[in-house]
Amino acid sequence: MEKNSLLLIDNGFASQPSNGCHLLIHITEDSFSYAIIDQYSNTPKVLFSVQHLDQVGNKISTLFSTDSFLSLNFASVKVAVQTSNFMFLPEHLYDKKQTNNYLKFLNHPEKTEEHKHQELKIITLIGLNSELKKVLPEKTVFLPILSPLWTCINKSLAPCFLVDFGADIVTFLYQKDANLIFQNSFAVCNLEEFNYFLLLVKQQLGLEETTSILMQGLVDEGDDYANCLKKYFLEVRLNLPKNIAYNKLTDQMPQHYFNTLLATQLCE
Incomplete structure (x- = not known):
């Protein structure tokens, strides 16, 4: 395993069908983490994290072509994105027809995703790396980092x-x-x-x-x-939120290390 990375695997995971699992991904501007969650027990079966990345987009492309876990067929895929290339808009002021004007305030995003936070009534526009959009399934749900963080408090x-x-x-x-x-x-x-x-x-x-x-x-x-x-x-x-399902796998490391990643499961 490479430097600055962590991989934890449940001993019995290899014998389980992947279509009964969800894939959660947490991406920052210098790191990539994922968790494979069993949809029946609601607990993580695989946890992976790599830090101090110079080219996150390139690393993600490599992982999706070499990591056998990421090639599995998942019931759902959710990605929480931390980026400086985003903007918040109050829902009552948001006009989809003005999207091109809003994007002028972002730093030339290759791709963009729009997310509505139901509870906060906020629209978030997220600038994404084009490589990320290429390697992820079409059904992927993209979330701003706000969503799992708000779930954690x-x-x-x-x-x-x-x-x-x-x-x-x-x-x-x-x-x-x-x-x-x-x-x-x-x-x-x-x-x-x-x-x-x-x-x-x-x-x-x-x-x-x-x-x-x-x-x-x-x-x-x-x-x-x-x-x-x-x-x-x-x-x-x-912070150890009661709504996050920790288990023996997360017990191998301080549990609060995984909050943002695992809270992504609770977001829409």
């Missing part, structure tokens, strides 16, 4: 700030009064850069030290990034 009247860590990317999501206030991703190469973006967003959003902070992804309790959050906030904890 407990919507309440109390303010909540979710911090989702990738290898070199961090995504912030802030909700208050069960409404989305902010969501964006930042390229972060070290602790100093993380501290800078954290303070920038904290100041812009007016976050108080009493704001509840949830951490997930590639972070651990007590590491430098967690301790950085604890400098500014009183309540900082790992």
Whole structure:
């Protein structure tokens, strides 16, 4: 297995028909992860992740031609995409006839996908790599990263700030009064850069030290990034959503590593 990658396989998976499984994919600008989910037990049978990619589109093309698991016939395929090439539009202001005008605000996307979030009443336009569209089945459902992240938090009247860590990317999501206030991703190469973006967003959003902070992804309790959050906030904890089906496979790694990927299953 290559450097910076992880592969976990359920011992009994090879004997199961793949058409009883769902494929979940999580793509960022420098990583690719997938999970194969049994539709009857609702639990993962295969987990794969590779980080620090320079050419994500090329890597995905290679994986779909060489990874035997990705060639299986799945009941459904869902892809959550983290990209800086996106825009939010309130549903009540969205006019499909103006799509070409909206796309002027994106960075020359090769392909675009439109997604409507029913609960938030937000339309998201996502710019995609053309290679991604080529290798995925036509039935693939594309989702903005907002969808699984929103699924991962407990919507309440109390303010909540979710911090989702990738290898070199961090995504912030802030909700208050069960409404989305902010969501964006930042390229972060070290602790100093993380501290800078954290303070920038904290100041812009007016976050108080009493704001509840949830951490997930590639972070651990007590590491430098967690301790950085604890400098500014009183309540900082790992996020383990009750609606995500963890099992013995996810137990082999810290479970919060897989939140965004596994939450994709719950999104429409």
